[in-house]
Amino acid sequence: MHRMKQTIELGLYKYLSSVYSKKMTANNSFRQYLPDNLTDDVEWIYNYTGHKQSNFIFNCHWSGRQCLPKHFTQTITDYGICFTFNSPSSLQQTQPLTVSESGMNSALSLLLNIEQYQYMPDPDNNVGVRIFLHNDHKRPLMSDLGFAVAAGMHTLIGIKRTETQSLGKPFGKCTQSKYNSHAECIDHCRLKRVSQICNCIPFEAKSILTDESFQSMRQCFLWENYGCVRTTWEKIKKDKMDCACSFPCKEITFAPSLSFSSISQFTVDKILSANLKGKQLLQWEYLNILEIGEKNLPSRSNLNSKLMNDFINKMIPMLKEFINTFKGVEIGDWIGVDFKKLYLASIDILEKKINKLINVLYSKRMEEMLVLFSEMINKNTLLKNNLFGPIQVQRNYLFKNMKDCLSLFNEGNLKSKFWISATENAKLLLGNSNKFDNFIDIKNFVKVDIFYKDISYLKIIQQEKFSFLSFLSEVGGFMGLVLGASLVTVIEFIDFFVYKSMQTLSNKRKKSVKELKLDARESAAI
Incomplete structure (x- = not known):
């Protein structure tokens, strides 16, 4: 989440390590450990102390081609800086990348330098990375839905895409929501509640809370993010606050299937030998970090x-x-x-x-x-x-x-x-x-390959089993089959009666004419 060297440079190491390793109370917020000249720009602090894209993403290929920096979007989450690949909401990327084949040849291949020598106390104190597969979220839900990938491992992630279209009332409880998932709605609801209680907007909610009611609200200071915001957030999660969130009627999910193997040192050596300048920079950075930390x-x-x-x-x-x-x-x-x-x-x-x-x-x-x-x-x-x-x-x-x-x-x-x-x-x-x-060892690297297991995807559409028109059709068919009184039969009866009536009237008219002719002949004979 934070890098040791940079937090030491800003004078924040003692504060952040105390926040994550000790219990915070109303009487002990650890504010005494904050430097006097610390900037109020929390976003700048996180960008400075967090992992840099150029260091973290050591190597990247998409379908065999080199990735570009514009393919990644940087977001600040409760786990620190998150890099999202191929995000539709990216302002830098003009056209999203697509794939037409399944399998490893069309995979997103990443070699991530987790800089373990920079580690310090954080929310989980685990070594590795968290990955969250999603369609598009303004704030990736890393703590709730992200899965962990261990350091020194080569992880293959085959994914299966599923689209779900559900029906709303009166058939179901889903709604046409602006949220991509129920979890995202819950997350935004909690952030709104935290902002109202703490009277400031948390650093990770800047792109989320854009309603008019939050426009005049200031950004939380660093000590507020780790004080009021953190304690309130944990209390809300524990109390299961009712957010009145319904499931979205349209949802896209990606189910991962993971397999693991250890990274070979030969793999790391091969990549490093192709980037000698990057290797030398890592060596110098490592020695300086060791010097500062020790x-x-x-x-x-x-x-x-x-x-x-x-x-x-x-x-x-x-x-x-x-x-x-x-x-x-x-x-x-x-x-x-x-x-x-x-x-x-x-x-x-x-x-x-x-x-x-x-x-x-x-x-x-x-x-x-x-x-x-x-x-x-x-x-x-x-x-x-x-x-x-x-x-x-x-x-x-x-x-x-x-x-x-x-x-x-x-x-x-x-x-x-x-x-x-x-x-x-x-x-x-x-x-x-x-x-x-x-020091440029497998313990400092994570290799990940993410690919579609199958280019086809599962689409689940919920439909009305018995609509009003279907009801009329079923009733009509039932009446025609069982009672013989369908609408066609009724019309045929009406047609028959009309025909018979007209035929009877026609016969009576012909008979009258014939009688008149006979009467006329008899008169002429006389």
Whole structure:
């Protein structure tokens, strides 16, 4: 959520770490830990202390093509900065990206640098990232609906899209809502209530609360966001406040199917080798962060002091003995003693002594110094396999650097730039060692591939089973089938009666005419 180095620079580390690691009460808001000259612009603070897109998204491809910065939209949530890919609401992206195939070839492939060395106390204190698959939300619901992806893992996420169209009253309780989901409606309702109680707008609700009633309301200060806003939000969630939210009649969901495997170090090395400039920047950033963290955080500096003093007190005699051994080897050369045997014997002695100090050396904060001595042990194997340079050159090289290492210990354990100096000195001694790239390790990366499992999608449409027209049709059919009194039958009867009536009248008329003709003939005969 926040980066350690940047919070230390702003003087916020003690405040934020207290907020997330201790219980906040009405009498203890930790405001005493806030610096006096802190800006009131909370959005700027979050942008400065949060993960940067250029660092966080180390590598990105969409359907085999390189992603562009405009494809991501930055949003501030209760989990800090969130980067949304291919958001329809993005002002930078002119046209959304589409996919026409399923499977990995059309996947969104991300290599994320989570900067674990920058971690500090946060809402979850977990290592990794949260992902939320959605159609489009003004504020991604990371805390409620996001799923976690572990660090050092390659996660494959196959998704299935489902569209649902439901009927409202009187058939159901859904409404034609402006919200994309019921959860989004609940979230916005709670934010409105929090704003009304705290009389300010939380930092993550800036793009949401745009109603006229909130136009004149100011933005919450940082201490209000972690004071009134946070405590009120937790109380509202606990009390299950009635928000009168109905389910939207139209909803789009994405069901993920996850599979995992560990990231190979070869994968990270391959990507880093293609971006040497980025690798060098990460190295320098890492050393500076280590320097700042180890010197400015009391818990770390006190522990380092104890570890280093214990380490130095035990290591200096060993180094002196080792250097004196080399002096003895130099004399031995002149009197015909086999140098290689003496050298290997000295290495074996050093190896045994270092193994006794493993409890002191094995510490995350001593990793750089541990590399120095653990690889010296490996030099034994290299020497036996004749991978060294000339013996005389190697002897002088190792002897010089061991003396430099000893002088480094004697100068003090927490001097200025100590951790950078320690690492650089170890690099000089060991040359190009791949173990110095361990900070760019799988523990600092998350690899994610998101793709459609099937290009088709499921569409569920709710319809009226028995409409009024269907009712009339069913009644008419029932009457025609059972009673024989359908409308057609009635009309046929009417037609029959009309026809018969007209036929009867016609016959009567013909009979009258015939009688008149007979009467006329009889008169003429008379």
